[in-house]
Amino acid sequence: MDMQTPVPPTLEVRGLKTHFFTRAGVVKAVDGVDLSVGAGEILGLVGESGSGKSITGFSVLGLIDAPGRIVEGEIRFNGEDLRQASPRRLRALRGGEIAMIFQDPMMTLNPVLRVDTQMIETVLAHRRVSREQAHELALQALIKVGIPSPQERLRAYPHQLSGGMRQRVAIAIALLNSPRLIIADEPTTALDVTIQGQILYEMQKLCRETGTALIWITHDLAVVAGLADRVAVMYAGRVVETGATADVIGQPLHPYTRGLIASIPTPATRGQPLAPIPGMTPSLLNLPQGCAFRERCARATGACLQAPPAVEHRPRHWARCWHAGEP
């Protein structure tokens, strides 16, 4: 019998809780998140602003600043426990095997440093190569992401590039050290729709070719629909539904996911009134007891005063809802 040692997923997060201890109270930005991504897989992490998706990304990299910190949970990268890792090890991973792309490239690229400086330092921080070699690598990375006249762009300052180009530079930086995992935090939100499409396509291609795992954080379910293999939906700090993209979008289990899908205007619903989800997102300072969605949910009952666990209702399709799948 062929006993294969199961390959651990590239990233596995279990029960992650990141809280911010502010003067006004404890903000439970992430309050119980499970997710996993395998090599070459693209996971879409979807949620509205304040749902905790960005914080989840930062938590993986250990980039949570005071007054926040990770209070609970397991984060494993290729089996390695990141919470136990030394600061030195974490620093070696960041920008190396785990890369991150931020949302607004105007703010993430240092305005007073040239592009080549910012790219070369990333290479030199992780590999022992000469400056010339690092420069060459930077050039190659820019070509890979489709930036025209890369030599000139290298010598430019961030504010001299357009928004789309800056984000491509950010992606190039992420790719410099051939990461095993890329966490992209709303990288196309600030860009034109056409550029967005291009970048999505290129990212997908790159991941397939290199076997890099990608977590794409966004608030736009439509973006994720065309891009991701699996989807995780976040609400008020928790992942409420997780599964293959086709499953989650085609047959959503959680009422929030349903609401999200229903509220997207499509050609089919043209002429009809928009259908938003009633109510407002609860403040993370003051979460309702039990299921956080309870106060906006049509299916809510007394049972919902207890926080529902994640249950695998279908193969590889989980949801946190006592009434999962009900109409």
Add this chain to the structure above:
Amino acid sequence: MSAPAVTTAAAAPARAQTPLRQFFADFGASKLALLGVALLVLTVGAALFAPWIAPQNPYDIASLDILDSKLPPGSESGDGSMTYWLGTDGQARDVFSAILYGMRTSLLVGSVSVVAAFFIGAAAGLIAAYFGGRVDALLMRAVDIQLSFPAILVALILLAILGKGVDKVIIALVVVQWAYFARAARGAALVERGREYVEAARCMSLGWGRVLFRHVLPNCMPPLIVIATIDLAHAIALEATLSFLGVGVPVTEPSLGMLISNGFEYLLSGLYWISFFPGIALAIAIIAINLVGDHLRDVLNPRNAL
């Protein structure tokens, strides 16, 4: 469909606080600021009540005994009538008493100049903001030029021209300081000018003087008050410096700066107390004002706070 539930952030304790009470609460939160206030009260009190607290009037020549000169701190006077807690200087004056009287002069000169500079500067700034155009441009050029020159130089030249005397020193200080108030007042007034109540007042055909001083000025007070406190510290330090250099107050009405200057020559012989204690008194006064002013600034403008 469930009723929309709008939850706000953790319910803050209901506080029926007037802005003034809020201000005092915020201000009192800093122990340093309270320390500053305490020190300030101490120094002002000492200065005000000097004639009653001081064991000796150091400017009454008749009460001095030349044999008691240059005594170290803690010595007894020749006739046993008093203890020179902080020692005596070259003319047998009790340093402690001299400090109390000197503090009076220092605080007086400083406060008067700040108040005068406040009114002149604030008026100038408000007028500039209100009328705009050439008046504004001219005034701000003057302010810019004035501010780019070191205060000490301006003061020195003025005193070189005007000569010695307490009133001349005050004039010099006012000239040095008005520009800060003018700039701050103009800035604040520009913000206020766009507001509706100014429009309303103008619609009622109120004279510009009235609009400016009854309506706009009160709203510009916070930054002006902060500048006033900081400026007071500067004024006192500047006056002390000028007196130390010998171009400030006359010998008959010495300020702390002059006392320090007097003691300079004795420093090298080891008679430190003649300069040292007046200096400490001066430093305490300035530090107290700065502590208060610093925190005032933080309280009145939350963006700067820790």
Add this chain to the structure above:
Amino acid sequence: MLATIIRRLLQTLVVLLVMSALVFAGIYLVGDPVAMMASPEATDAQREAIRASLGLDKPLPVQYLTFLGQAVQGNFGNSFLTGEPAMRLIIERMPATVELATVAMSISVLVGVPLGIAAGLRPTALSSRAIMTGSVLGFSLPNFWVGLMLIMLFAVQLGWLPASGRGQTVSVLGVPLSVLTLDGWASLILPASTIALAKCAMIVRVTRAAARESLPMDYIKFARAKGLSEKRVLGVHLLKNILIPVVTVAGLEFGQVMAFAVVTETVFSWPGMGKLLIDSIINLDRPVVVAYLMLIVFFLVMLNLIVDIIYTVLDPRVRLEQRA
């Protein structure tokens, strides 16, 4: 860029003219210079002779123009005291003051910037609060008193350092400098530290404010996300951003230090321009005072211009926009 420089130079010229008029008005119109020059027993005829020789019998505009004409040539008349050309006296003493100011500012920046960054990194930590309180002390304590206390401690009590005067100098390109000798440093350190205390406090505050504004920025977070060492994040990414406001402030403060050296030089009997100025004011040596004023005005205005230029060099956003 060139257009801007030319424009600024013209503005500078205008300011200089205005200042020269003010100085002229202030010094030559107030009081009677003849009374200063002549001895009390001088006869009327002698006074008239002096008046004529000073050109005081001519109409005002002519006097002013003569003054300007002479000024441009660097001739401000001779010192009433020593008879030497006033400008030459001042230029002789300039290196001492410039040296003192440069050393003092260098100390302030080298000490103040790291302290400011440290205070900005962790604003609520005890060390940061201590630094900030220290800075309040730093600029509260009157400059001359700090000097006196330093003399008291290091010169009188401990006897380690001299209480006054400048140390041994070495001539570099014809300019005597004392930074190059150990003895020179022994005399430099107390006066420079006196000045540096207050300036350091100011630099700490400016740096801290700039650091607090820059540290939460995304590019700092991104730099960390790239796995860069903290040393590089703070030393390159942060520093280059806060350097802009810090350098601007330091540059302007240098001008203030040059002027305020007057006090320190008096306390430490440092043979610089400032001491000369005070002595001249007290002795009513007007030509020297005028020469000093014009020189300082010129210097300050040029300094402002240089700081502006440095600002554009440091900040690529400003520099490149101007070229566009």
